[in-house]
Amino acid sequence: MTTAHPLTWLYAPGDRPEVVAKALHAGADVVIVDLEDAVAPDRKEYARSATAELLSEPHPSPVPVPVHVRVNTLGTPLGDADLRVIAPLPGVAGLRLPKVTSRAxxxxxxxxxxxxxxxxxxxxxxxxxxxxxxxxxxxxxAHPALHGLSLGEADLRADLGVREDAGLDWARSRVVVAARAAGLAPPGQSVHPDIRDLDGLAASCARGRALGFLGRAAIHPRQLPVIERAYLPTAEEIERAEEITKAAATDEGALALPDGRFVDRAVVEGAQRVLSLARRLR
Structure with missing residues (x-):
């Protein structure tokens, strides 16, 4: 089940069609076919052609969810060829652009x-x-066609020389603020590379949620339920959101809750977002 804003994006290597086929039915909101980091240099051409075959129709029956494609580095022969072949395909819902450094x-x-x-x-x-x-x-x-902004944390960590995870928190907040200021949806978190460390993934998602992220990319289907649980509202959050929206519907001035607390319009909008996400639980 999907919502207007996805919570889960699942990467699959473009040179392994059998893995892509499984990913399409793994329960992610969006599948990202990766032509970049997940594909060895001598497999790039094959990955592109296999992806083009998959996405040659607007709604091919094996594709039950939106499919994005992460192309190779912009401005390189591989990246240029990816754009030329992949971008026009009717089955491509989105293009993920790696290593973007400028508006241009x-x-x-x-x-x-x-x-x-x-x-x-x-x-x-x-x-x-x-x-x-x-x-x-x-x-x-930069352009109305840009619908999302997110971090590639592995490369950023290397570029900055950051050793501890907390060293990326400022960068994470910077991207959250930039997306909000631009009117984009909240970013999804970067991938958690250890597919066995589900407790660490859950803790990292809780931290990301506190920083303003909404959802996360995954590299294995077993990560999807952990991400979704972390980002779906709790029963207590839903109850509070319902209380706030009910007060908003009956009070045209300052919004007073039964316990005497006052909330403003921004809090009401936040409550509405919580209830929108809560619909996934039904």
């Missing part, structure tokens, strides 16, 4: 890949360097 990167892709009528595919920028982070808001506002 997004504009160049949009001019090549997005139809004049503003149709699909949507663009999603991955910020993976200090330079990209400095330009986060410019990237987020």
């Amino acid at each position: 990167d997004v504009i160049r892709v949009a001019e090549r890949a997005v139809p004049a009528d503003g149709g699909s595919p949507s663009l999603h920028a991955l910020v993976e360097s200090a330079l990209g982070l400095e330009h986060a808001f410019a990237i987020a506002t």
Whole structure:
């Protein structure tokens, strides 16, 4: 089941069609076919052709969820070939753009890949360097076709020389703020690389939720339920949200809850978002 804003994105390597086929039915809101990091250099051409075959129809029957494709680095021969072949395919719902460092990167892709009528595919920028982070808001506002902004934490960690996970919290907050300021949906978290460490994944998701993220990318189906549980509202949060929206519906001025607490319009909007997410539980 999906919502207007996905909670789970599942990566699958483009050179392994059998893995992509499984990923499509694994329960993720979006599947990302990866032509970049997950594919060895000598398998890039095959990955592109296999992905093109899969997505050659608008709604091929084996594809029950939206499919995004992460292309190779922009401005390289591989990246250019990916855009040329993949972007026009009717089965592509979105393009994930790696290592974006500037507004110009997004504009160049949009001019090549997005139809004049503003149709699909949507663009999603991955910020993976200090330079990209400095330009986060410019990237987020570069083009109307850009629908998402998120971090590529492995590359960013290496670029910054960060050793501890907490060292990325400022970068995470920077991207959350840039997305919000640009009117984009909250970013999803970067992947948790240890597929066996589900407790660590849950703790990391709780931290990401506290920082303003909404949902997360995964690299294995076993991570999906953990991510979804972490980002779905608790029974207590749902009860409070229902209380707030009920007060908002009956009070045209300042909103007073039965216990005497007052809430403003921003709190009401937050409660409405909680209830929207809660519909996934039904």
